[in-house]
Amino acid sequence: MRQLIAGNWKMNGLTEQAAAIAGPLRRGADGLGCDLLVCPPATMIGTVAHILVGSAVAVGGQDCHAKASGAHTGDISAVMLRDSGANWVILGHSERRSDHGESDATVRAKVLAARAAGLAPIVCVGETEAQRVAGAAEQVVGGQLAGSLSDGFADGAAPGVVAYEPVWAIGTGRTATEADVAAMHAHIRATLTALLGPAGARVRILYGGSVKPDNAAGLLAVPEVGGALVGGASLNAADFLAIARAAR
Numbered sequence: 126m127r128q129l130i131a132g133n134w135k136m137n138g139l140t141e142q143a144a145a146i147a148g149p150l151r152r153g154a155d156g157l158g159c160d161l162l163v164c165p166p167a168t169m170i171g172t173v174a175h176i177l178v179g180s181a182v183a184v185g186g187q188d189c190h191a192k193a194s195g196a197h198t199g200d201i202s203a204v205m206l207r208d209s210g211a212n213w214v215i216l217g218h219s220e221r222r223s224d225h226g227e228s229d230a231t232v233r234a235k236v237l238a239a240r241a242a243g244l245a246p247i248v249c250v251g252e253t254e255a256q257r258v259a260g261a262a263e264q265v266v267g268g269q270l271a272g273s274l275s276d277g278f279a280d281g282a283a284p285g286v287v288a289y290e291p292v293w294a295i296g297t298g299r300t301a302t303e304a305d306v307a308a309m310h311a312h313i314r315a316t317l318t319a320l321l322g323p324a325g326a327r328v329r330i331l332y333g334g335s336v337k338p339d340n341a342a343g344l345l346a347v348p349e350v351g352g353a354l355v356g357g358a359s360l361n362a363a364d365f366l367a368i369a370r371a372a373r
């Protein structure tokens with residue numbers, strides 16, 4: 126399975142910056158041995174999709190509503206993301222879980238909406254520092270997977286993806302050790318197989334949390350690491366491409 130390197134721009138990027146990142150990505154993506162995805166803010170999806178059309182770089186959203194349309198001021202549905210040029214969507218990022226109180230049930234409803242709209246979901250899971258110190262990391266992540274994933278998650282030509290992102294590693298410059306990543310990814314794989322049957326083997330498991338050009342090769346070589354979800358470093362095309370070149 127090719128690794129997936131996905132960039133989460135979060136709430137960053139006006140037109141000029143989006144073009145400054147997407148243009149070099151378009152030129153640099155040819156010949157890479159991995160899949161490449163960028164997830165700009167919703168306002169930039171159309172612009173970025175236009176720049177990247179016909180290239181090897183896919184485009185995704187960072188969230189969607191669980192319903193396709195209706196009286197939900199300020200929200201964006203999966204169908205709308207698809208209409209804007211996205212084929213992917215990040216769901217259940219820890220910043221959405223903490224800033225917007227998203228529960229596993231909310232994430233699951235969004236997964237179903239994404240699948241119905243033809244988007245491949247990337248479901249984020251991960252423990253807080255206190256949960257890891259308490260020895261509860263695997264239990265927390267297993268519970269998030271059981272609550273967030275839907276039947277059919279791994280079906281179709283674009284199966285869903287899971288991103289393991291320890292909350293304490295996001296945007297902090299700290300990363301999990303390669304041994305801890307290996308142990309957690311093995312646990313996630315076993316949980317996916319228990320939840321989804323043989324289809325669980327088709328799910329790529331990304332690592333996310335302060336992935337940078339200088340640590341990418343080590344993290345991406347860990348068994349069961351199917352790619353990376355990259356925040357800060359995805360805002361610089363050269364850094365993002367350097368991470369992609371470390372992938373297999």
Ligand code: PEP
Nearest residue numbers: 295296333334335356357
């Ligand atoms: C993220 O927010 O998904 C993330 C991994 O951020 P960073 O790479 O900046 O830690």
